[in-house]
Amino acid sequence: MWQARTIIHNGIAMPFHEARIHPLALGVAFGVAVFEGIRAYRHPATGAFSVFRLEEHLARLAQGMKVMRLADPPATDVLRAAVLEVIRLNAPDDDAYLRVQVQVEAMGTMATTGPVGWIAAALPRERSAKFATGLSACVSSWTRIADNAMPPRIKASANYHAGRLATLQAKADGYDSAILLTQRGKVSEAAAACLFLVRDGVLVTPDRTSDILESVTRATVLTLAAELGIPCEEREVDRTELYVADEVFLCGTGQELVAVTQVDRLPVGDGAPGPLTRRLQAAYEAVVRGLTEAHPEWRTPVPMG
Ligand SMILES: Cc1ncc(COP(=O)(O)O)c(C=O)c1O
Structure with a gap:
């Protein structure tokens, strides 16, 4: 099975295992993060990939960022482009599970709303037995x-x-x-x-x-x-x-x-x-x-x- 090799973090493509945020960032400390799990499917005959209901996932993510009152959240256009790019960079040879996540990357208090960071990742995920x-x-x-x-x-x-x-x-x-x-x-x-x-x-x-x-x-x-x-x-x-x-x-x-x-x-x-x-x-x-x-x-x- 293919392996995840590249992740996009705050717009920068980097080796998958090198993405970092501080352990006391609110995204980790209080779980102040919102995400989407999305699938890209490979057509069996053509080998072409398509992302299923990407717009609906991005709309729900935007609603989540609003409800969580995140400051300066990333634009949907930026996230859409990153999702498509991270698939291309990982060159999967089979279906991919995509994760888009937006997290508060600053330390702070309960009331801290930013700065936020975001990732787009593509992971192999087989269908459940x-x-x-x-x-x-x-x-x-x-x-x-x-x-x-x-x-x-x-x-x-x-x-x-x-x-x-x-x-x-x-x-x-x-x-x-x-x-x-x-x-x-x-x-x-x-x-x-x-x-x-x-x-x-x-x-x-x-x-x-x-x-x-x-x-x-x-x-x-x-x-x-x-x-x-x-x-x-x-x-x-x-x-x-x-x-x-x-x-x-x-x-x-x-x-x-x-x-x-x-x-x-x-x-x-x-x-x-x-x-x-x-x-x-x-x-x-x-x-x-x-x-x-x-x-x-x-x-x-x-x-x-
Ligand atoms: C708590 C919860 N309920 C339902 C679902 C199904 O949602 P969706 O169909 O948008 O993936 C998910 C998705 O992962 C989930 O995490």
């Missing part, structure tokens, strides 16, 4: 962070603490993954992925006020499902709906679409990835990789020359 088989999940005793404490709507680095604790607990207890409930006891999402379930042929996902990250993949799945004629509902979801659902799956840029075949040791449906999950996985794969002509606006071509 669970993509084919599905995974087991538990409903965690850790709860999802709430909008009036640590807004989950933005992709801030510090937001990942609860999801990490839930994941560590899930793995210690023999599950692959954790599903977190909101403070009100409704289903929110997994540690780094949104959640869908299927009930009586209807695709259901927790709504945008269920303390979810407003996921790019979730929005993609809702669009693809509507185009396939699958009825969709965005609404509050009860925990026990997970137990009686016909299908459950997680979605996110990193995990893509992966079936949940067991929740709290109860089989989901017949315990195997279900037909709607399979259909949506195939539709997702086609659109991210450009195997279909549909939605060209979602794929930004990467100039590799």
Whole structure:
């Protein structure tokens, strides 16, 4: 597999392992950073790379920088150019996982908002083996962070603490993954992925006020499902709906679409990835990789020359 060799830090391309910030910078000390995980896909026939929904990721990053009140944040045009450039500089021979991150690089107090720095990185990341088989999940005793404490709507680095604790607990207890409930006891999402379930042929996902990250993949799945004629509902979801659902799956840029075949040791449906999950996985794969002509606006071509 290819290796990450170059990172762009504050506009300067440098060897991947040489990027530095001070350990007491607020980006490290308090996790005052916001980021995006994005994927670039390689077309199997042409070898051409395209970045999936780059504009939506950059828009969410801009919202995050605003909510965090970062001073003089980098412009979207600068970040877009850096993302495309870092792919070219790393010359991947397969799909790449891209990280764009903006962090406060100064030391200071709680009220320090800058100067900020930023990186664009390209990393190899294989598709999860669970993509084919599905995974087991538990409903965690850790709860999802709430909008009036640590807004989950933005992709801030510090937001990942609860999801990490839930994941560590899930793995210690023999599950692959954790599903977190909101403070009100409704289903929110997994540690780094949104959640869908299927009930009586209807695709259901927790709504945008269920303390979810407003996921790019979730929005993609809702669009693809509507185009396939699958009825969709965005609404509050009860925990026990997970137990009686016909299908459950997680979605996110990193995990893509992966079936949940067991929740709290109860089989989901017949315990195997279900037909709607399979259909949506195939539709997702086609659109991210450009195997279909549909939605060209979602794929930004990467100039590799
Ligand atoms: C907490 C959390 N929820 C959901 C998602 C899925 O979001 P997206 O589809 O935009 O990648 C992520 C993505 O990594 C995430 O970190």
